[in-house]
Amino acid sequence: MSVAVKHELASPLVSELDLPATSYATRKQEAREALGRLVQLIAAATPSIAVAVVLVDGEIETTVATWGLPAYATALRFGLSPQIPNPAQATAVSGAHLKSVGVNLPLNEAWVNWSFCLRRLSSRWGNRAGVLWMARDTSTAFTPEEIALFEQAAYLVERELGFLARHEDIIVQRERATVEVALFHEQLHQKLGLHEQSTASGTRLHALVQSLDDGILVEDERRQVQVCSNRLCEIMRLDVPSDIYVGCDGREITSKMASICFIPEAFEESTTQLVEAKALQRRELIYLADMRIVERDYSPLSMDNRPVGHLWVYRDVTQREQSKDLLQRQADELRALSLVDELTGLYNRRGFLTIATQQLKLCDRTMRPALVVFVDLDGMKRINDELGHDVGDQALIETASTLRQCFRYSDIVARLGGDEFVALAIDASQDMCGTIQKRLTDKLAEINARPGRRFELQFSVGMAPYDPSRAEMVEEVLARADSLMYEQKRARKAMRQA
Numbered sequence: 001m002s003v004a005v006k007h008e009l010a011s012p013l014v015s016e017l018d019l020p021a022t023s024y025a026t027r028k029q030e031a032r033e034a035l036g037r038l039v040q041l042i043a044a045a046t047p048s049i050a051v052a053v054v055l056v057d058g059e060i061e062t063t064v065a066t067w068g069l070p071a072y073a074t075a076l077r078f079g080l081s082p083q084i085p086n087p088a089q090a091t092a093v094s095g096a097h098l099k100s101v102g103v104n105l106p107l108n109e110a111w112v113n114w115s116f117c118l119r120r121l122s123s124r125w126g127n128r129a130g131v132l133w134m135a136r137d138t139s140t141a142f143t144p145e146e147i148a149l150f151e152q153a154a155y156l157v158e159r160e161l162g163f164l165a166r167h168e169d170i171i172v173q174r175e176r177a178t179v180e181v182a183l184f185h186e187q188l189h190q191k192l193g194l195h196e197q198s199t200a201s202g203t204r205l206h207a208l209v210q211s212l213d214d215g216i217l218v219e220d221e222r223r224q225v226q227v228c229s230n231r232l233c234e235i236m237r238l239d240v241p242s243d244i245y246v247g248c249d250g251r252e253i254t255s256k257m258a259s260i261c262f263i264p265e266a267f268e269e270s271t272t273q274l275v276e277a278k279a280l281q282r283r284e285l286i287y288l289a290d291m292r293i294v295e296r297d298y299s300p301l302s303m304d305n306r307p308v309g310h311l312w313v314y315r316d317v318t319q320r321e322q323s324k325d326l327l328q329r330q331a332d333e334l335r336a337l338s339l340v341d342e343l344t345g346l347y348n349r350r351g352f353l354t355i356a357t358q359q360l361k362l363c364d365r366t367m368r369p370a371l372v373v374f375v376d377l378d379g380m381k382r383i384n385d386e387l388g389h390d391v392g393d394q395a396l397i398e399t400a401s402t403l404r405q406c407f408r409y410s411d412i413v414a415r416l417g418g419d420e421f422v423a424l425a426i427d428a429s430q431d432m433c434g435t436i437q438k439r440l441t442d443k444l445a446e447i448n449a450r451p452g453r454r455f456e457l458q459f460s461v462g463m464a465p466y467d468p469s470r471a472e473m474v475e476e477v478l479a480r481a482d483s484l485m486y487e488q489k490r491a492r493k494a495m496r497q498a
Contacts, residue, residue, distance in 0.1 A: 035065030045338035215314035223250035344400035352414030370466040371428040374481035377419035460489035
């Protein structure tokens with residue numbers, strides 16, 4: 001490309017690019033937020049009283065994502081990092097052991113009595129290294145299953161840190177280079193009469209544009225192409241070398257690029273709208289017919305508040321988007337593991353408290369009543385002792401199935417633990433207690449009447465209404481329902497004894 005020898009060079013493309021210095025900071029914040037969500041999931045799934053993702057840079061160790069404790073920074077010699085084995089492997093140790101080898105965490109005094117699970121993260125860049133750790137009270141050690149889950153979570157954390165690392169340099173360099181493209185073009189315009197100097201500047205501009213990992217396209221106000229990079233041709237499957245497009249109508253290039261898009265009309269319409277509106281556009285995703293994903297930035301160019309052209313930046317983000325999808329799927333799986341009872345498929349206690357709290361807040365805003373139904377499976381100990389734990393598990397599974405059938409799809413049904421179950425019925429007042437009790441009784445009668453059964457399924461039930469005007473905690477309503485259930489259980493036991 002030899003832009004300098006073109007005597008019809010357009011007006012200088014001095015740009016009001018609006019390229020904020022915070023764009024990398026924005027992505028960095030997004031990564032921190034993603035890490036924050038991950039550590040909360042780790043804490044919920046294990047469960048832990050504290051979880052931290054730590055980065056070590058030079059002599060400083062800093063938490064970048066925490067749950068259960070404030071963020072902290074401490075000198076490396078006092079931090080956790082030197083205690084993590086290499087290669088990466090989750091290790092369970094006590095807080096007392098960490099203190100004995102010189103670790104002094106700036107947390108509360110109770111940390112010495114915690115159990116820790118530690119793992120060095122393999123994602124590295126510059127002088128930085130990563131550490132993931134979780135902790136709980138020493139009275140409850142981490143199980144092998146929880147450590148395995150922690151290993152899985154560490155993989156997700158590594159992916160997030162790796163994503164941040166891979167993009168840091170390219171984001172900074174791209175934004176600097178994009179500004180330089182406009183500045184060099186201005187220099188070419190100013191030196192139009194100086195052939196040798198202009199040629200040198202054109203050569204430098206050409207080298208700059210061609211060195212970028214992003215595809216660059218610069219058009220003047222009439223959409224005549226001023227700058228086009230080989231990388232753009234690679235990304236959007238255009239003919240090479242890119243020099244052949246300098247001086248061409250940008251609409252022709254748009255049409256060629258649209259031909260490889262999944263929806264060509266949408267690509268051309270979006271391009272036209274941006275040019276007409278001269279509105280800054282960042283991170284527009286374009287889906288191609290060959291299943292790749294391209295991200296596009298658009299910046300209107302101006303000089304003295306007068307529009308003089310258009311700057312387009314294209315980058316292939318297929319791997320990044322696929323990694324995000326994988327991360328989301330794995331995070332969803334991790335979330336499910338932390339909220340669902342493995343045996344019955346119902347929500348577990350944590351899942352019920354989490355979802356029920358959200359639903360009751362909605363009830364508060366809309367003043368809708370609700371009913372908490374506490375269900376205890378009678379005779380569970382006898383079933384286990386006389387028929388075995390396999391049959392006991394079957395009784396729990398049958399109970400879960402029965403409750404699913406007796407409550408609506410929108411109601412929240414959970415196994416709290418052992419033989420205790422609960423349901424939260426939304427838009428259900430105390431007047432419906434009799435209806436729900438009859439529905440349960442009829443369903444149990446139907447199940448117990450089936451031939452060949454080895455045990456009888458019986459429930460003790462307590463129901464407590466939720467009054468949205470009082471805005472109670474879900475635990476309070478659950479405690480009232482539990483108390484009413486035990487009253488029914490005691491009354492039935494007294495009747496049997498009589």
